């Protein structure tokens with residue numbers, strides 16, 4: 001069920017070259033995560049990239065398992 005006042009945004013690492021956190025994208029082509037956010041939110045980093053950035057794991061570091 002969709003809540004009012006939300007929208008879907010692409011993860012900032014959709015385009016890693018323009019993202020401040022591009023080095024934490026899952027691979028060179030970027031992250032393909034879509035995140036549901038508050039309608040006022042302009043930018044979002046998905047939980048996957050967020051967790052990479054907080055643990056300091058870049059795209060060449062450890063494998064992730066779905």
Ligand SMILES: [Zn+2]
Nearest residue numbers: 011031046049
């Ligand atoms: Zn992401």
